[in-house]
Amino acid sequence: MKLLRLCVASLVYLLVQGSATPQAKPNIVILFADDVGFGDLSVYGHPTSSTPNLDKMASEGLLFTQFYSSSPVCSPSRAALLTGRYQTRNGVWPGVFFSPSVGGLPLNETTIAESLKDVGYKTGVFGKWHLGVGKDNEYLPTRQGFDTYMGIPFAHDMCPCLVCFYPKAPCFDQCQTGTTPCPLFHNEEIVQQPVDLTEITATLVKGAESFINSAVDQKSPFFLYMSFQHNHHPQFAGKMFTNSSIRGPYGDSLSEMDWGVGQIFQFLKNAGIDDNTFVLFSSDNGPSFVRQIRGGNGGLLRCGKGTTWEGGMRVPGIAWWPNKIRVGRTMELAGTVDVFPTLMSLAGGKLPNVTMDGVDMAPILFGNKKSGRSVYIYYPSSPDPKLGVYAVRWNQYKAHYYSNGGLAPDFYPDEVCRGNYSLHKYNPPLLYNLHNDPGEIYALNVKDYSNVMKQIDDAKSAFEAGMVWGESQMGRGLNPQYEPCAKPGCTPFPDCCTTDGVSEILRPDMSIAFV
Structure with missing residues (x-):
């Protein structure tokens, strides 16, 4: 009898093991500031x-101290994130x-969303796109692999009449003219124009919740x-959160x-x-200094956006996956192009x-191993094929071949960060040890580091030899008729591009199914 019970128990165990489903594909969430x-x-x-909440994420996950964007401005950096390729x-x-x-992100570029859809993922983007709208919405996320899109397709400072969002604070931003009000898209439909920025975060968060729940109900992995x-x-x-932070408007927004x-x-x-x-x-x-103390x-680090x-390209990076990703801090080199x-x-x-310009970060995330990259390339906000790469990092060393000013005001203490700082070529390059000097204050004597400079020069030459420049999408120009408008063909354009009220998507219950 005892032997019979053991046989039955063994059979049950084998049946359970045989019927167990394999480990589900992980859901993926990118939170992008x-x-x-x-x-x-x-x-x-x-x-x-x-x-x-970000502090808690960091305490339970892995915090990067050497994490980079591909560009010091947003459209190119977002393109590199979603394609794994330099802008x-x-x-x-x-x-x-x-x-x-x-123009917009070329449709022949493969995005993360498109590749994940190929392996069964539901895909959704909520918030800023900034990779083009184009004629008849040809560059919106729904044309780039995303099942669901809700958000503003560009930066909200590109809209007219930037209102005061702080009722007890002065208005620092002037009205712009000649552009349509900021639209809020749901997929390819404008559901609010102008968008209410004081409500948009709650709206997008609620939309993300619905997207997550829909994917879970369908037993589908998702990319958010x-x-x-x-x-x-x-x-805003x-x-x-208005007037809630001792840091002021920036702190409230953060x-x-x-x-x-x-x-x-x-x-x-x-x-x-x-x-x-x-x-x-x-x-x-990195942070914008154009609004001075109301900026980041x-x-x-030196300079900013x-x-x-x-300061223009090293950014926060935090990875989280309970019981999978190691907890702590890493000084290994990585960036958004590696995502x-x-x-x-x-x-x-x-x-x-x-x-592809990115490398797999798995050795850093899931073990205390070295990064798959030793070189990082720095392009300016407006690259020029005649100039090429502006700076190169090799291990802890970084060489600047060129630099130009950023968005800092003309009275900013460090002149190289100022908007009026013109293009400078450095011969020999400015060389820094970022492990000892992350603020790039003390340039090394290049003659004393000839072996390091050879490594950097060789890395730069090898990279540029393999760079085939894509046709400039910004070079295709502007067409005011391509501006998103809730009432296509209305006159007088663009003043008439506003919606009357809001659509169902913006009702408080947000009762909509994302598919």
């Missing part, structure tokens, strides 16, 4: 920022897209790209973004999928058959 600098988050050392390859140069831009408008100028926050991050984590927990979800937080570029902070100094190959490794997807 706008103009949030290396020194803006409390976990990165800012003394008056309040970012408890010079995919044509998103020079500068950024505007509301009437003719949560692209915040925060903390681009003009600063909803009623709950707190609202952090709240949104916390909501996403709560949705994952409520759905019971937090233990099978990979989450990455980063920023599109690069911490101990618009420059190839460290695509990493996600394909996690999801079992295939990389497109093109030159």
Whole structure:
């Protein structure tokens, strides 16, 4: 009898094991900030920022100290994130897209969303796009692999009449003229124009919740790209966060973004999928100094947005996946261009058959191993094929071949960060040891580091020899008729491009199914 019981128990065990489903593909969430600098988050050392949810994410995950964007401005950096290729390859140069831009992220470029769809993922983007709209919405996310899109397709400072979002504060931003009001898209339909920025974060967060729940109901893995408008100028926050931070308008806006991050984590927990979800937080570029104290902070790094100094391109990076990703800090070299190959490794997807600039970050994330890269390339906000690469990092050393000013005002203490600082060529290059001198204050004597400079020169030459510049999408110009308008063909254009009221998508219950 005992033997019979043992046989039955063994059979049950084998049946259960045989019927067990394989490990599900991980859900993927990218939380992407706008103009949030290396020194803006409390976990990165800012003394008056309040970012408890990002702090918690960092305490439970892996915090990068050497994480980079591909560009010091947003359109090219977002293109590189989604394609794993430098903006010079995919044509998103020079500068950024505007509301009437003719061009956009080329449709022959393969995005993360397209590759994940091929392996069964639901895909959604909520928030800022800034990779073009074009004629008849030809460059919107729905044409680039995303099942669902809700958000503003460009930066909110590109809209007319930037209102005062702080009722008890002076208005610092002037009205712009000649452009349509900022639209809020749901897929390819404009559902609000002008968008209410004081409500948009709650709207997008609620939309993301519905997207997550829909994917869970369909038992489908999902890719959520949560692209915040925060903390681009003009600063804004909803009623709950206005005048809530001792850091002022920037702190209020940062707190609202952090709240949104916390909501996403709560949705994952409520759905019971937090233990099978990979989450990455980063920023599109360094902090903007154009609004001075109402702008971001690069911490101990030099300069900010618009420059190839460290403050322009080294950004926060936090990875999270409970019981999978190691907890702590890493000083290994990585960047947003590495996200695509990493996600394909996690999801079992295939990389497109093109030159990729990213490398898989798995050795850093899942073990205490070295990065797959030793070189990082710095292009300016407006690359020029005649000049090529502006700076190169090799291991801890960085050489500047060129530099130009960024968005800092003309009285900014460091002249190389100022908007009026013209293009400079350095011969010999300016060389820094970033491990000892992350602020790029003390240039090394190049003659004493000839072996290092040879390594950097060789890396630069090898990279540029393999660079095939994509056709400039910004070079295709502007066409005011391509500006998003809720009432196509209305007159007088663009003044008439407004919606009357809001559509169902903006009702408080947000009762809509995302498919």
